Amino acid sequence: MPECETPLWPCAMTxxxxxxxxxxxxxxxxxxSSGCYxxxxxxxxxxxxxxxxxxxxxVFGSGDRLREVIGDLSGKGGRIAVITTCVPSVLxxxxxxxxxxxxxxxxxxxxxxxxxxxxxxxxxxxxxPTTDPERWGVNIDGVSLSDPFYEGNVQEVSRLLHCAGxxxxxxxxxxxxxxxxxxxxxxxxxNDDFASGVGKYLGGTLGIPALRATFENLSTAYEGADADPVxxxxxxxxxxxxxxxxKYLRRYDPPGVAVFAGTAYALFAADTxxxxxxxxxxxxxxxxxxxxxxxxxYPVEKLTGLEQVARKIAEVSPDLxxxxxxxxxxxxxxxxxxxxxxxxxxxxxxxxxxAGTGGTLHFIEEVLNACMDxxx
Amino acid sequence: xxxxxxxxxxxxxxxxxLTGALSVTTHVRDAITVVHGPQGCTHHNFSLLHATSLDNxxxxxxxxxxxxxxxxxxxxxxxxxxxxxxxxxxARDPGAVFVLSTCIVDTIGDDVGMVCGAKAGVPxxxxxxxxxxxxxxxxxxxxxxxxxxxxxxxADRNGGVNIIGEKxxxxxVEENFAEVSRLLALLGxxxxxxxxxxxxTDHIASLGAARLNILRDPSLIPxxxxxKERFGTPYIPAYPVGISxxxxxxxxxADTCGIDCRHAVEEEHTLRQQxxxxxxxLAGAGISFTPLPPDPEGSRVAQDIAQAFRxxxxxxxxxxxxxxxxxxxxxxxxxxxxxxxxxxxx
Numbered sequence: 001m002p003e004c005e006t007p008l009w010p011c012a013m014t015x016x017x018x019x020x021x022x023x024x025x026x027x028x029x030x031x032x033s034s035g036c037y038x039x040x041x042x043x044x045x046x047x048x049x050x051x052x053x054x055x056x057x058x059v060f061g062s063g064d065r066l067r068e069v070i071g072d073l074s075g076k077g078g079r080i081a082v083i084t085t086c087v088p089s090v091l092x093x094x095x096x097x098x099x100x101x102x103x104x105x106x107x108x109x110x111x112x113x114x115x116x117x118x119x120x121x122x123x124x125x126x127x128x129p130t131t132d133p134e135r136w137g138v139n140i141d142g143v144s145l146s147d148p149f150y151e152g153n154v155q156e157v158s159r160l161l162h163c164a165g166x167x168x169x170x171x172x173x174x175x176x177x178x179x180x181x182x183x184x185x186x187x188x189x190x191n192d193d194f195a196s197g198v199g200k201y202l203g204g205t206l207g208i209p210a211l212r213a214t215f216e217n218l219s220t221a222y223e224g225a226d227a228d229p230v231x232x233x234x235x236x237x238x239x240x241x242x243x244x245x246x247k248y249l250r251r252y253d254p255p256g257v258a259v260f261a262g263t264a265y266a267l268f269a270a271d272t273x274x275x276x277x278x279x280x281x282x283x284x285x286x287x288x289x290x291x292x293x294x295x296x297x298y299p300v301e302k303l304t305g306l307e308q309v310a311r312k313i314a315e316v317s318p319d320l321x322x323x324x325x326x327x328x329x330x331x332x333x334x335x336x337x338x339x340x341x342x343x344x345x346x347x348x349x350x351x352x353x354x355a356g357t358g359g360t361l362h363f364i365e366e367v368l369n370a371c372m373d374x375x376x
Numbered sequence: 377x378x379x380x381x382x383x384x385x386x387x388x389x390x391x392x393x394l395t396g397a398l399s400v401t402t403h404v405r406d407a408i409t410v411v412h413g414p415q416g417c418t419h420h421n422f423s424l425l426h427a428t429s430l431d432n433x434x435x436x437x438x439x440x441x442x443x444x445x446x447x448x449x450x451x452x453x454x455x456x457x458x459x460x461x462x463x464x465x466x467a468r469d470p471g472a473v474f475v476l477s478t479c480i481v482d483t484i485g486d487d488v489g490m491v492c493g494a495k496a497g498v499p500x501x502x503x504x505x506x507x508x509x510x511x512x513x514x515x516x517x518x519x520x521x522x523x524x525x526x527x528x529x530x531a532d533r534n535g536g537v538n539i540i541g542e543k544x545x546x547x548x549v550e551e552n553f554a555e556v557s558r559l560l561a562l563l564g565x566x567x568x569x570x571x572x573x574x575x576x577t578d579h580i581a582s583l584g585a586a587r588l589n590i591l592r593d594p595s596l597i598p599x600x601x602x603x604k605e606r607f608g609t610p611y612i613p614a615y616p617v618g619i620s621x622x623x624x625x626x627x628x629x630a631d632t633c634g635i636d637c638r639h640a641v642e643e644e645h646t647l648r649q650q651x652x653x654x655x656x657x658l659a660g661a662g663i664s665f666t667p668l669p670p671d672p673e674g675s676r677v678a679q680d681i682a683q684a685f686r687x688x689x690x691x692x693x694x695x696x697x698x699x700x701x702x703x704x705x706x707x708x709x710x711x712x713x714x715x716x717x718x719x720x721x722x
Contacts, residue, residue: 003461004415006440010423011416033479035392039420058483086414086480090450111416112445112480304415306422307439326426329435342423345430 006306008326009287011111014040015119016083018146021046022173025078032085044145063098081105117288129180129198137169137184142191152353153190157205163229172196190355192264205355206268208238237357241364245276258283260323261340263290269322282316335374337366393505395421396516397476399544403572406471408439412458413478418442428545458491471577472499482506514595521599528583536568538586541596555705562640617702618677619684647706655713659686662693669698677702
C-alpha cells in the first residue's frame with residue numbers, strides 16, 4: 001500500500017466490527033489497544049468490548065487478558081466474537097488455541113489487511129451464513145453499521161417487500177445472529193460494496209431503474225410475489241422526480257458534479273443525477289476498489305486521500321460536490337450533499353434512505369434544495 | 377463499553393499516544409505530519425480531528441500523510457515505506473515534518489530515528505509515539521510538545537506569556553484561552569505564543585522569549601519542567617478553575633512576574649460578586665452530579681461551586697451536567713451555572 005495523504009476510509013478491523021456488531025446476540029471484542037477500540041466504537045454507535053492491551057501483554061502474551069475479557073462476557077447470553085487488530089495479529093500467538101473449548105468466533109482482520117469492505121467480508125466469511133430452502137422471504141444485504149443510511153435503507157426495502165407481499169428474510173448485517181444460518185434463498189441488495197453473496201441475488205435497490213429490474217426479477221423468482229404495487233409506485237414516484245427536476249431546469253442550468261463515495265453509492269448518485277437532471281458528471285472518485293469495473297459513462301478513479309480529492313475538486317471545478325464532510329471541508333463555497341460517513345456539522349435525527357424509492361426521492365430532494373439554496 | 381476498569385489497569389483506558397501527539401502537531405499550520413503505520417491509524421485519528429475541528433470552526437487541517445504499511449511491510453519491515461514517504465513530503469518544502477509512529481511499527485522494530493536522521497532540507501522531528509506501547513493520550517501530548525520545543529533556540533525576553541498545552545480537542549478551547557487572556561490583561565500581560573495552537577513553524581522560535589509559561593493543567597508539568605530547564609522560564613501549573621481559582625491565579629502570576637496585582641484582584645472580586653448576585657435565584661435548589669466526573673478535581677470544583685451558590689447536593693436532587701474538565705475562570709463558571717439553571721428549569 002503506497003503512502004496516502006489523509007486517508008479517508010476506515011480499515012479492515014473497523015469493517016469486521018461493522019459486520020459482526022450488526023448481529024444481535026454477538027458480543028464483539030476488539031483485541032487490541034484503546035486507540036483501536038475507540039474509533040469503531042464511535043463510528044458504529046454499537047456496544048463493543050475491548051481488551052485494551054498494554055505493553056506488558058505485548059511482551060509476555062495477551063492470552064490472559066483476552067481470556068479475562070471473554071470470561072467477563074461468558075454466560076451473559078449470545079456468542080462472543082474476537083477481532084484481532086494489527087499488533088495481536090503479528091505477535092504470533094495462537095489465539096485460536098487460546099480460545100479452544102469456547103464458542104468464540106475469531107476474525108483476524110488487522111488494519112494493515114486492507115480497507116473497510118475487506119474486513120466486512122472477512123467477518124461475514126467466518127460467520128459462514130447459509131440459506132434455508134424452507135425459509136420464506138427475501139434477504140436484504142449491503143447493510144453496514146458504518147453507513148449513515150443503513151437504517152433508512154432497511155426500513156425502505158422492507159416496506160417495498162411488504163408492498164409486494166413478501167416477508168423480509170435475513171438482513172445482512174443487521175439481524176439476530178441465528179438468522180445468518182437460516183437465510184432465505186433469495187437476496188436483494190442495498191449497497192453492493194457490502195454484498196453478502198448469500199442466496200440468489202435478485203439485484204440492487206439503488207435507483208429507480210435498478211429497483212424496477214429487481215422487482216421484476218422478484219416476481220418471476222418468488223412464487224406468489226406481487227410486484228405490481230411496487231412497480232406502480234415506482235412509476236408514480238419517478239414522475240414526481242422528473243417533474244421536480246424539470247422545474248429546476250426551467251430556471252437553472254444542470255450542475256457540474258463531482259461524486260466521492262464507495263463505488264455503489266457513487267455510481268447511484270452519478271447515474272441518478274445524469275438521468276434526471278442532465279447533470280455533467282465531472283469526476284467520480286471511489287473510496288474502495290470496485291468489485292467489477294464500472295460500465296458507466298463517467299471517469300471513475302479510486303481516490304482515497306483528502307489531498308487527492310481536493311486536487312480533483314480544484315481540477316474539475318464542480319458546482320455540486322457529493323461526498324462526506326471531508327469533501328465539504330475542501331469544497332469552499334460549492335454546493336454540497338453528503339451521502340457517506342462522516343457527515344459532521346449537521347444534525348441528523350431521522351433515518352432517511354438512499355435505497356428504494358424513498359432513497360431516490362430523498363437524494364434528489366437534497367440535491368435540488370442544496371442547489372436552489374445556493375442560487376437564492 | 378469497557379470491562380472491569382480495575383484501578384490497577386486504569387491506564388488501559390487512558391487513550392492513544394498517537395492521538396495525543398496528533399492533537400498537537402496538526403496545530404502547526406505549515407508542517408506535515410507523517411504517521412508511520414497502516415492507513416487505518418491515520419484515518420481513525422483524522423476522522424476524530426476532523427470532527428473536533430469542525431466543532432471549533434476550524435475547517436482545514438494540515439496534511440496528515442500515512443506511510444500506508446501493508447502486510448508485506450509488516451513482515452519485511454516498514455523503513456523503506458517511511459523513507460519513500462519522507463522523500464515525497466520533504467519535496468513539498470513544508471515548514472517542518474513531524475514523524476509519529478504507531479503500535480505496529482514499534483512491535484516490528486522499525487528504526488524510525490535512523491531513517492529520519494538521514495534526511496535534510498527541512499526539520500524532520502521524531503515524536504515518540506507508539507499507540508498503547510508509547511503510553512497514554514497525555515504522554516503523546518507531552519512528548520509532542522517537548523519534541524517541538526527542540527525547534528526553539530535561545531531568545532531575548534519579550535515580556536509575553538506562553539500558553540502551553542491547550543487541549544486542542546476541547547470544545548471550549550477558544551473560550552478558555554479567552555478567559556486566561558482576560559486575566560492576563562488585567563495584569564498588563566499579553567500572550568507571546570500558544571504552544572501549540574494554530575501556530576506557524578517559525579513562531580516556535582520565540583518559545584524561549586516569554587517571561588512565564590502557563591500550563592493548561594498539571595498533567596503538563598513534565599513539559600513545564602523541560603521548558604524551565606531549557607529556557608529558564610518559570611511556569612504556573614494550571615489554568616484557573618472554579619469560583620475561587622481566578623484570584624489565586626492572578627496572585628500567583630503577579631508574584632512570579634513581580635507585578636502589583638491589587639487592582640486586578642479588586643476587579644475580579646467585583647466580577648465574582650456580580651456572578652453570585654446574578655445566580656442568587658439558584659440558592660436552595662437540590663442538585664445531583666450524575667454521573668460524577670472521572671477527574672476528582674472536577675468533582676471537587678463542582679462541589680465548591682454548589683457551596684458558593686448555596687445549592688444542596690443530594691442524591692435525589694435534579695441531575696445537572698458536570699464537565700469532564702472543570703470550568704475555567706469565572707466566565708467558565710457562569711456558563712456552567714447557566715447550564716445548571718436550564719437543567720433546574722427543564
